[in-house]
Amino acid sequence: MYNQTDIIKDTTNLGPEGELVVNMGPQHPATHGVLHLVVTLNGETIKKIEPHLGYIHRSIEKMCESLTYRQFIYVTSRMDYLSSHINNTACALLVEKGMQIEVPERAKFVRTILNELTRIASHELWIGAMAMDLGAFTPFFYAFREREMITDIMEDTCGARLTMNYIVPGGLMYDIHPEFQTKVKAFIKQFKEKVTEYEDLVTGNIIFQSRTKGVGVLSAEDAISYGCSGPVARASGVSCDIRKIAPYDAYDRVEFDEIIETEGDSFSRYLVRVKEMNQSIRIIEQLIDNIPEGEFVGKTKNVLKLNKGEFYQRVETARGELGVYIVSEGATTPHRIKFRSPGFSNLSVLDHIAKGSKIGDLMATMGTLDLVIPDIDR
Amino acid sequence: MLSLESITKTTQDWLLAKFNPTIALAMECAIVILLAITLFAILGLVLVLLERKVAARIQIRLGPNRVGPGGIFQTAADTLKLIMKEGLTPDTADKFLFNLAPFVVMMVAMLLLAPIAFAKNFQIWDINIGVLYISSISSLSVIGILMAGWASNNKYSLLGAMRSGAQIVSYELSAGFAVLTIVVLTGSLQISEIVAAQQNGWWLFKGHIPVVIAFVLYIIAVTAETNRAPFDLAEAESELTAGFHTEYSGMKFALFFLAEYINIFIVCAIGATLFLGGWMPLHIGHWEGFNHIMDYIPSSVWFMGKTFFLIFIIMWFRWTFPRLRVDQLLNLEWKYLLPISLFNLLLVTVIAIMGWYF
Numbered sequence: 125m126y127n128q129t130d131i132i133k134d135t136t137n138l139g140p141e142g143e144l145v146v147n148m149g150p151q152h153p154a155t156h157g158v159l160h161l162v163v164t165l166n167g168e169t170i171k172k173i174e175p176h177l178g179y180i181h182r183s184i185e186k187m188c189e190s191l192t193y194r195q196f197i198y199v200t201s202r203m204d205y206l207s208s209h210i211n212n213t214a215c216a217l218l219v220e221k222g223m224q225i226e227v228p229e230r231a232k233f234v235r236t237i238l239n240e241l242t243r244i245a246s247h248e249l250w251i252g253a254m255a256m257d258l259g260a261f262t263p264f265f266y267a268f269r270e271r272e273m274i275t276d277i278m279e280d281t282c283g284a285r286l287t288m289n290y291i292v293p294g295g296l297m298y299d300i301h302p303e304f305q306t307k308v309k310a311f312i313k314q315f316k317e318k319v320t321e322y323e324d325l326v327t328g329n330i331i332f333q334s335r336t337k338g339v340g341v342l343s344a345e346d347a348i349s350y351g352c353s354g355p356v357a358r359a360s361g362v363s364c365d366i367r368k369i370a371p372y373d374a375y376d377r378v379e380f381d382e383i384i385e386t387e388g389d390s391f392s393r394y395l396v397r398v399k400e401m402n403q404s405i406r407i408i409e410q411l412i413d414n415i416p417e418g419e420f421v422g423k424t425k426n427v428l429k430l431n432k433g434e435f436y437q438r439v440e441t442a443r444g445e446l447g448v449y450i451v452s453e454g455a456t457t458p459h460r461i462k463f464r465s466p467g468f469s470n471l472s473v474l475d476h477i478a479k480g481s482k483i484g485d486l487m488a489t490m491g492t493l494d495l496v497i498p499d500i501d502r
Numbered sequence: 503m504l505s506l507e508s509i510t511k512t513t514q515d516w517l518l519a520k521f522n523p524t525i526a527l528a529m530e531c532a533i534v535i536l537l538a539i540t541l542f543a544i545l546g547l548v549l550v551l552l553e554r555k556v557a558a559r560i561q562i563r564l565g566p567n568r569v570g571p572g573g574i575f576q577t578a579a580d581t582l583k584l585i586m587k588e589g590l591t592p593d594t595a596d597k598f599l600f601n602l603a604p605f606v607v608m609m610v611a612m613l614l615l616a617p618i619a620f621a622k623n624f625q626i627w628d629i630n631i632g633v634l635y636i637s638s639i640s641s642l643s644v645i646g647i648l649m650a651g652w653a654s655n656n657k658y659s660l661l662g663a664m665r666s667g668a669q670i671v672s673y674e675l676s677a678g679f680a681v682l683t684i685v686v687l688t689g690s691l692q693i694s695e696i697v698a699a700q701q702n703g704w705w706l707f708k709g710h711i712p713v714v715i716a717f718v719l720y721i722i723a724v725t726a727e728t729n730r731a732p733f734d735l736a737e738a739e740s741e742l743t744a745g746f747h748t749e750y751s752g753m754k755f756a757l758f759f760l761a762e763y764i765n766i767f768i769v770c771a772i773g774a775t776l777f778l779g780g781w782m783p784l785h786i787g788h789w790e791g792f793n794h795i796m797d798y799i800p801s802s803v804w805f806m807g808k809t810f811f812l813i814f815i816i817m818w819f820r821w822t823f824p825r826l827r828v829d830q831l832l833n834l835e836w837k838y839l840l841p842i843s844l845f846n847l848l849l850v851t852v853i854a855i856m857g858w859y860f
Contacts, residue, residue: 146657154740168661168828257740259731259825265561331732331824483661483741484827 143171150179154257154487157497159471168482173475177501184502188461193219193293193428196458201287203463204499206246207441209238212291214448217372218437219293222430222452228419229374231295233411236374237308238281238290239439240404244315245274246442247397254394254491255326258335266322273311280307293428295421308412312405319401327398336390340477340489343388350476351469354444355396356493360388366440378410393492429456443467443494467499506624506802534626538615542764547577549763552810553817560821587752592655595749599653604750604757606646611764613639617693618771621781621802625694632693633685636772637678640727643765644670647729647736647746650758654749662745665828666729666736672835673726673733679843680720683712683850684776697780704779712850717777719843724769725816726831728762732823733831740825766813774808781805 144165150158158179164172184203188196197215201208213235220227248271252264275285280301282290290297301307326332342352347360357364365382367375383399385392430452438447444466451460470493478489513533517526551566551574558565566573591597617632619625629635644667651663685691687710688699699705705713726733737745747758774780781801785793826834 144657153743165661168665255824259734259738259740260823261557262561262821265563269562325822326824329824331826334830335824335827482827482829484735484738484825487740 154490155497156253156495159495159497159500161474163483163486165483170478170481170483170486173478173486175471175474179501180498181501182498185461185463189458192456193430193458196461197292198287198289200463201289202498203465203502204441204443204446204467204496205286206249206496207242207443207446208286208288209235209242209291210439210441211446212289213239213373214437214439214441214446216291216293217439218435218448218450219428219430221437222433222435222450223293223424223428225294225424226422227295228422229416230418231420231422232373233415234296234300234420235291236378237408237411237415238278238288239373240407241274241277241308241311243442244401244404245271245278247401248274250397250442250494251322251326251394254488254494255332257487257491258332260326260329260332263322263326266318266325270311270315270318273307273314277304277307277311280304292421294424295419297421299420300415305412305415308408312409312412315401315405319398323398327394333391335484336394336488336492337387339390339481339485340492341387341389342473342477346473346476347388350473352444352473353466353469354440354442355383355393355400356444356470356473358383359385359392359396361386364445366438366445370438372437372439374411375407378407380404380407390488390492393494397494427456429454430458438464441466443496443499444470463502465499465502467495467497471495471500505800506621510624538612538626541615542612542760545767546760546763547581549767549813550577550580550759552813553763553820556814556817557821560818581756584756585753589752589754590749592749594655596653596655599649600749601754603646603650603653604754604761606649607643607761608646608757610639610643610646611761611768614765614768618768619693619697619775619780620805621800624802628692628694631691633681633691633696633776637674637681640765640768641670641674643761646761650750651746654746656749658742658744658748659746662736662738662742662748665738666746668828669729669733669735669831670727672832673723673839676719676835676839676843677723677727679840679847680716680723681772681776682847683716686847686850686854687713689854693775693780697775697782700779700782703785704777704782706777710850710853712846712853713777715842715846716850717773719839719846720773720777721812721815722839723835724773725819726835728765728769728816730762730766730816731820732825734820734825735828735831738825766816767809770812770816771805771809773812774805778808778812779804780808 146163146165147160148163149155149160155161160176160179162174162176163170182202184199187199191199197212200211200215203211219225248267252267255261255263278288279285281304282288282297342356342360344361347357347362352360352362353364361384363382363384367380368382380403383396383403385396430450432452432454435450435452436447438445440446445464446466447464449462449464450458453459474490474493478486481489514526514530517529520526521529554576555565566576569575569579591600614636616627617625617629617635619628647666647670648663651659651666654660684696684705687705688696690696690699706717729736735745737747739745742748747755750758781804783793783796783799783801783804785796
């Protein structure tokens with residue numbers, strides 16, 4: 125194993141056969157966070173990629189073990205900060221399952237809408253960041269224009285723009301903002317108009333296509349054996365949408381398509397996400413006018429205690445399958461908690477699919493894997 | 503009429519009347535050098551601001567708007583900041599080459615100003631092999647970039663410099679052939695004669711198809727030659743952090759930055775001279791009144807207008823396209839642009855020999 129000084133010592137010398145070892149990150153514009161890739165190059169060609177993790181490890185799992193079932197949800201907002209609603213939902217669902225808490229319909233609908241808004245916001249940020257990795261700056265600003273509307277809605281509803289902490293066991297922390305529905309509808313209208321702008325700017329661009337088509341090809345078999353999930357796996361033709369397989373909240377009441385592409389290259393991963401945004405809009409449209417009246421949070425005991433046993437809940441975040449696993453000893457805090465984060469498995473495939481390609485391809489591949497480093501490190 | 507031509511003439515007459523010819527010549531040289539440096543600085547400031555404003559407009563935002571009215575002093579403030587910053591030299595760098603590189607790049611950009619005709623009879627050096635001079639001097643800029651990349655002793659810099667070397671050497675060919683098209687049609691390498699040949703219409707609008715092809719090739723090739731997006735592989739901030747100037751800071755970085763913008767200005771000025779008639783006003787056939795009005799606009803305004811139009815196009819590219827990959831970049835040149843430009847040159851030569859042009 126390496127320690128930090130070894131890495132530095134190693135890379136100041138040329139490797140065998142004149143190979144060049146480059147430390148990409150933890151401070152690098154394309155790693156979007158503190159990911160550290162030790163890349164072995166032969167000229168421009170990549171020989172090996174070795175990800176080094178741990179730069180933003182905050183022992184979230186251990187922290188959660190010392191917090192009660194009401195408190196630990198807030199910590200999970202900081203894992204995959206772009207899907208904080210969805211992380212919160214996963215934990216809330218697990219606690220509800222463990223304690224058989226009845227969740228009001230209203231809460232279920234609002235949760236689903238918020239989860240889908242989060243997914244759109246996450247994909248919007250991704251589209252901008254990925255285009256920036258490929259050297260195009262403008263899509264970032266276009267994408268952020270719409271993302272801003274979502275964060276405004278979130279701010280109205282939850283009081284926060286990034287780490288929401290709005291979803292609690294049993295339902296929601298507060299009722300929705302009176303203008304929630306109007307604002308969401310305004311967003312849908314704006315999004316439908318403007319999404320064609322980035323399609324024009326990015327999808328049809330010949331340079332973008334030549335940079336992403338056939339780059340970083342991941343076969344369906346590899347996607348399964350590496351444990352990939354979410355858009356990465358679906359772009360390789362693996363059906364893995366948890367919203368379809370094991371519907372939670374109000375997903376069993378809406379119609380939407382699971383987007384599957386078969387090429388497995390960076391361009392398919394791009395297409396999957398763009399089409400997913402449209403599906404999310406479809407889900408929101410079905411729900412927004414039908415939010416039932418009533419309570420927004422179910423009846424719960426003051427102190428939550430899970431029964432003795434093991435519990436598992438999985439949800440579909442913007443990046444893939446998030447699993448929460450809790451071993452309970454019957455106390456007010458979890459005995460052991462483990463998160464299965466989608467980013468970790470998706471990162472592990474990077475060396476496999478980027479080996480042998482050029483440095484520029486690494487950026488396209490890494491960009492379309494949509495890595496969020498705090499989600500990988502936790 | 504007050505024009506740049508009359509100003510230079512008056513100055514020369516005055517100097518010759520006051521001093522003996524040798525001293526007058528020396529003073530003229532000093533004035534020219536001073537003016538060139540001033541132009542350099544002003545162009546740098548204006549172009550950086552223009553780029554930021556164009557980018558802002560394309561990216562639905564405002565751009566610099568705090569320093570001075572509409573942010574016009576933003577680049578001046580930035581320059582002040584860069585001057586005050588420490589010019590760091592890495593310990594393991596080759597110090598002599600590291601410090602020399604920005605000046606080489608700068609010097610090349612400066613030398614290229616010499617044969618450009620800024621206005622009617624307003625040119626530093628109307629050398630009779632003007633176009634050849636430009637082609638040969640502009641290829642020197644790669645030396646500065648390679649020097650910077652090698653001397654920094656940084657892997658990103660080295661990769662960036664190598665990319666830049668491959669890129670500039672390749673795209674020089676297309677740019678050269680595109681320029682030759684005009685040389686063949688004009689029959690002269692001298693800038694003033696090329697401009698004079700466009701008295702009756704700019705080459706681009708005379709209706710010669712090879713010239714239009716050459717113009718497109720020229721714009722693509724010079725975008726690559728100046729390391730601008732979508733061909734900015736030498737810098738490629740998402741891949742190589744900042745490429746060949748990763749290790750540079752303070753004023754040394756500013757020199758690279760400035761040289762990039764001056765190079766853009768120069769290639770656009772040359773493009774405007776060759777294809778868009780340089781300082782020649784727009785004349786449309788026999789519209790005597792219209793032509794007469796156009797003549798009243800000073801020739802320097804025409805020249806700058808055309809140049810800035812081309813600069814705007816190149817900036818537009820940058821904020822619209824993603825970056826190419828290094829092998830795609832070389833494929834584009836060697837498999838597409840070079841054969842097309844060779845064929846185009848052949849075509850234009852046939853046209854010139856047969857006298858099918860006007």
